[in-house]
Amino acid sequence: MSKLNKNSNGYIFGFAFLIIVVCASLLSTVSGALYEKQYQERELERKKFILKSALGSEVDEMEKPAIAELYDQRVKESVINSKGEVQEGIAVNTIDLKKEYKKLEKNGSLKAGQSINLPLYEVKDESGNATEYYVMPTYGFGLWDNIWGYLALQKDLNTVQGFVLDHKGETPGLGARITEDKVQQRYSGDKKIFEGSDLVAVRMMKGEGNDYASKPHEVDGMSGATLTADGVNAMMRNYLNLYLSFINSKKQ
Amino acid sequence: MSTEAQAIEEVAVKEKEPLLSKKNRKLVNNPLDADNPITVQVLGVCSALAVTVKLVPTLYMCLSVLFVLIFSNLAVSMLRNVIPGRIRIIVQLLVVASLVAIVDQVLQAYAYEVSKQLSVFVGLIITNCIIMGRLEAFALANKPWPSFLDAVGNGLGYAVILIPVAFFRELFGSGSLLGFNVLGEGYQGNGVMMSPVGACIVLGLLIWFQRARNGYSEEA
Numbered sequence: 338m339s340k341l342n343k344n345s346n347g348y349i350f351g352f353a354f355l356i357i358v359v360c361a362s363l364l365s366t367v368s369g370a371l372y373e374k375q376y377q378e379r380e381l382e383r384k385k386f387i388l389k390s391a392l393g394s395e396v397d398e399m400e401k402p403a404i405a406e407l408y409d410q411r412v413k414e415s416v417i418n419s420k421g422e423v424q425e426g427i428a429v430n431t432i433d434l435k436k437e438y439k440k441l442e443k444n445g446s447l448k449a450g451q452s453i454n455l456p457l458y459e460v461k462d463e464s465g466n467a468t469e470y471y472v473m474p475t476y477g478f479g480l481w482d483n484i485w486g487y488l489a490l491q492k493d494l495n496t497v498q499g500f501v502l503d504h505k506g507e508t509p510g511l512g513a514r515i516t517e518d519k520v521q522q523r524y525s526g527d528k529k530i531f532e533g534s535d536l537v538a539v540r541m542m543k544g545e546g547n548d549y550a551s552k553p554h555e556v557d558g559m560s561g562a563t564l565t566a567d568g569v570n571a572m573m574r575n576y577l578n579l580y581l582s583f584i585n586s587k588k589q
Numbered sequence: 590m591s592t593e594a595q596a597i598e599e600v601a602v603k604e605k606e607p608l609l610s611k612k613n614r615k616l617v618n619n620p621l622d623a624d625n626p627i628t629v630q631v632l633g634v635c636s637a638l639a640v641t642v643k644l645v646p647t648l649y650m651c652l653s654v655l656f657v658l659i660f661s662n663l664a665v666s667m668l669r670n671v672i673p674g675r676i677r678i679i680v681q682l683l684v685v686a687s688l689v690a691i692v693d694q695v696l697q698a699y700a701y702e703v704s705k706q707l708s709v710f711v712g713l714i715i716t717n718c719i720i721m722g723r724l725e726a727f728a729l730a731n732k733p734w735p736s737f738l739d740a741v742g743n744g745l746g747y748a749v750i751l752i753p754v755a756f757f758r759e760l761f762g763s764g765s766l767l768g769f770n771v772l773g774e775g776y777q778g779n780g781v782m783m784s785p786v787g788a789c790i791v792l793g794l795l796i797w798f799q800r801a802r803n804g805y806s807e808e809a
Contacts, residue, residue: 349673356680360687367691374698382701506709509639510784 380430384408390489390499391460391470393525394518413459413468418452421582429456434485438476445575455579460489470498471587473580477572480564482506484515488573494584495531497539500524502569512565523549523556530554530577538574541566608734616738620746623803627750628796632718637751638788639710644767646706647755649696653711655744657688658720659737665728666736672729681724682715689714719743754791758782 342348385404388411389396396404416424416432432454440451447453458472472489482505489498499522502515514520527550528539537554545560558566577584607613626632633654640650661684665672672680693711696704704711714720723743728736759765762782764772781787800806 343671343673344675349676352671352673353676353680356683360683364687364690367694371694371698375694375701378698378701509642509708 381405383430384412386487386501386503387412387458387472387489388460390472390487390501393499394522397518410465411461412472413461415457415459417455417457417580417583419447419455419579419582421580421584421586424454427454429458432456434474434476435483438483441575445571445578447579453579455576455583457580457583458487468492473576475572475576477568477575479504479507479515479568480512480562481508484565484568484572486515486569486572488576490530490584494588495529497524497526497528497530500573504565507565508562511559512562514559514562515565515569520559528553528556536577536581538570538577540570613735613738616735617742617745620739620742621749622746622799623805625746625750625799626719626722626743627747627792628799629805630719630722632722633747634792636710636713636717637747637754637792638785640707641751641755641758641788641791642762642783643706643759644752644755646703647751649700649703650707650710651744651748651751653689653692653696654714654717654719654747655741656692657685657714658723658744658747659740660688661685661720662723662728662736662740663733665724666731666733669729669731677729678721678725681721685720685724686715719747750792750795753795754788757791758787762787 381401381404385396388404388408396407399407414429416427416429418424434456437453437455440448440453442448456474458474459468460470460472461467462469469492470489471492471494472487474485474487476483476485478484484502484504484507486500486502488500490496491498501521504513504515507513507515523541524539530536530538532554539554539556541556542549542558543563543566544558547557549555549557620626624630627634627637636650636654641647661681664684665681668680689712692714693704696707696711723739727739731739756766759767760771761779763778764770764776770776779787781790
């Protein structure tokens, strides 16, 4: 060992190469071994968010197998495009929301010549026949990174049932509060997305602690996180526009 | 066992340093109090302020740091004679980053909720000064066993500060402990404790308490 010159370029390159190969193979092994389990966890979270947006926060209390079972019982998955046409042969869990989101222009309209796949979840009533809630995934950009959410509408396709939100990198304690039940519950209840026949969506306002009970298109904001709220507002508006053809076709 | 055999064994043990000699015990004990990485060396404070809102994520964070610290100290200590001096920092970083990536992957698979709560702070273990500090200051110059003890000591020294901070923050911030409500439904929650400012105050009080008790003061 001591015969080697440890400061020669050859030794340094050789050592660096070896340790990189060792670390890289270790990491790829671990990542490969855990992939299946991580995928299951993400799938379960998707199911949980969908159920939670429609049925409320008691879904949080349920055990994991119970959530999967309830989802299988109550939720019908389908994929539509922005014209409201059902896309046969595409499974919802193969749709990468982030990739689909990239087909949008900055202002939220679909880029020319693109067609977008939109997952649609219909939550059925206890008997499993009639659709009680429509859940639409949304995707957007907050202050620092991507945000996403599941918007549940009641069967009139006007009243908001719930809006479950999540994010990648919003500021903890400020924008990251969109994941809190207390913030999400501001959307539940009596908020409407239509004013007459115009789509106006629901906006999260600047400032916190104000009463918006009498205003059907506004909810209380998050102090110190106005830009995240702007992102949430844009996300909701953009995706409601994409789902608009479907919504209108169902309302007739 | 005959006394003769016992005597031989004792000699054999004495030739090597006993596994838990006084010196080695100090490696574990010192960082817990007199040479604590957070309160005395003031390292790793960023994560101490950031991840201590709730006890459960804090416990996972402490375990993660302990794991990374132990295995990076062991790895660097075993490689200490072959690591080229000129790229030693990069090599240490590579070892630490690989271990952190493993921890992150495992958390995503087996503690998905917690990994989301810890978010970027798992990744930021890479830049935790405690880890690089121990590698530079200790593992590069010592054998694996003392390095292991040093890692255990410093990892626990990190935990012994973070857990009380998280205890008080969760108790006064959300009125709960380990997610169970203890102060009653009517408790409003203290916003300061929920923010890193609260962590700074609790940590400051802990440092004050510890220094008053140990009579420690900064050298001029």
